Amino acid sequence: LHEDGREQVAGFHMAGDLLGLDAIGGGHHVCDAVALDDSEVCEIPLDALEQLSREIPSLQLHFHRILSREIVRDHGMMLLLGSMRADERLAVFLLNLSQRHAARGYSPVELLLRMTRADIGSYLGLKLETVSRALSRMQALDLIEVRNRHLRIIDMDGLKSIASRCAAT
Amino acid sequence: LHEDGREQVAGFHMAGDLLGLDAIGGGHHVCDAVALDDSEVCEIPLDALEQLSREIPSLQLHFHRILSREIVRDHGMMLLLGSMRADERLAVFLLNLSQRHAARGYSPVELLLRMTRADIGSYLGLKLETVSRALSRMQALDLIEVRNRHLRIIDMDGLKSIASRCAAT
DNA sequence: CGGTAAATTGATCTCCATCAAAGATAGTGG
DNA sequence: CCACTATCTTTGATGGAGATCAATTTACCG
Numbered sequence: 001l002h003e004d005g006r007e008q009v010a011g012f013h014m015a016g017d018l019l020g021l022d023a024i025g026g027g028h029h030v031c032d033a034v035a036l037d038d039s040e041v042c043e044i045p046l047d048a049l050e051q052l053s054r055e056i057p058s059l060q061l062h063f064h065r066i067l068s069r070e071i072v073r074d075h076g077m078m079l080l081l082g083s084m085r086a087d088e089r090l091a092v093f094l095l096n097l098s099q100r101h102a103a104r105g106y107s108p109v110e111l112l113l114r115m116t117r118a119d120i121g122s123y124l125g126l127k128l129e130t131v132s133r134a135l136s137r138m139q140a141l142d143l144i145e146v147r148n149r150h151l152r153i154i155d156m157d158g159l160k161s162i163a164s165r166c167a168a169t
Numbered sequence: 170l171h172e173d174g175r176e177q178v179a180g181f182h183m184a185g186d187l188l189g190l191d192a193i194g195g196g197h198h199v200c201d202a203v204a205l206d207d208s209e210v211c212e213i214p215l216d217a218l219e220q221l222s223r224e225i226p227s228l229q230l231h232f233h234r235i236l237s238r239e240i241v242r243d244h245g246m247m248l249l250l251g252s253m254r255a256d257e258r259l260a261v262f263l264l265n266l267s268q269r270h271a272a273r274g275y276s277p278v279e280l281l282l283r284m285t286r287a288d289i290g291s292y293l294g295l296k297l298e299t300v301s302r303a304l305s306r307m308q309a310l311d312l313i314e315v316r317n318r319h320l321r322i323i324d325m326d327g328l329k330s331i332a333s334r335c336a337a338t
Numbered sequence: 339c340g341g342t343a344a345a346t347t348g349a350t351c352t353c354c355a356t357c358a359a360a361g362a363t364a365g366t367g368g
Numbered sequence: 369c370c371a372c373t374a375t376c377t378t379t380g381a382t383g384g385a386g387a388t389c390a391a392t393t394t395a396c397c398g
């Protein structure tokens with residue numbers, strides 16, 4: 001995502017995720033996408049989708065549900081970026097990754113981070129060093145085990161309690 | 170917006186704005202709305218809107234455009250919350266307010282802030298004291314003139330240059 | 339006019355950014 | 369196969385922006 005020079009990672013997509021939901025409605029994309037791994041992409045022509053969703057109400061419903069979820073997700077990110085500290089952000093990030101892994105039939109505790117620390121930092125509004133430090137701290141607390149891009153969640157509940165330790169901003 | 174205790178101002182709406190765009194697609198609202206002034210609200214039944222937009226393609230197009238804009242707007246906020254300092258955030262906020270005022274036929278320089286400093290802070294990911302200090306600083310630089318909730322923009326270009334002084338995160 | 343909520347301003351502290359350097363990893367070519 | 373290089377990662381030291389704590393001051397409303 002870029003807008004007057006600045007740029008930021010707006011999200012990480014996994015198999016089955018839709019992307020490019022900005023530009024629905026005819027506008028131009030304000031984000032671009034970079035593959036972090038060998039990927040297959042299925043392009044959905046917007047007008048065909050709109051045409052079909054006019055004919056099939058349940059498709060329309062699903063389409064709108066997806067758009068809505070994107071908005072809710074973004075609001076969650078705004079909350080995270082606006083009021084969480086470094087390790088809370090990271091905990092939320094890891095738990096989210098874990099959930100999505102599990103939803104796709106992979107292990108919820110064994111994660112392979114496809115992105116660099118800088119990417120994670122950009123996404124979470126942190127610097128890469130801060131991400132690295134937070135990971136090390138979590139490892140020291142036996143919450144996770146990190147070896148480069150390989151990450152294993154040891155104490156899921158511990159992570160959850162970090163992620164939701166309220167700050168009541 | 171609240172989710173496990175925390176809460177945050179997700180946006181400020183003005184006359185004509187749609188709100189409640191979470192919950193499109195049948196879900197539950199994750200935000201609620203508070204009137205900061207005497208307000209009239211026109212409720213749009215979702216299923217009627219979807220029904221109509223199935224029949225009127227241009228309505229569907231507009232509807233999708235609005236949803237898309239919301240997503241783009243949120244991404245802008247994520248950028249702001251993730252990588253801007255206090256006065257940049259405030260400058261962006263004021264310029265945005267000014268634009269929307271102008272679009273409605275009001276003066277772009279004479280603003281009446283309907284919300285508290287705490288609300289602004291919550292929206293921008295800052296504390297109320299920080300908002301207050303940033304405003305005072307801008308006033309000292311003759312960029313704006315604040316008297317309580319009344320705000321006058323004196324140097325629009327100055328504000329713009331603050332808003333876009335890149336930080337290249 | 340008195341009481342309450344909001345706003346300003348000051349002092350201090352904390353967390354994260356920044357600067358800097360060393361260690362690990364993967365890819366390249368001899 | 370191994371040295372070689374570029375990139376990524378970790379870790380340390382320092383500084384700064386904003387949070388937090390606290391005390392006035394100002395505006396608002398019955």
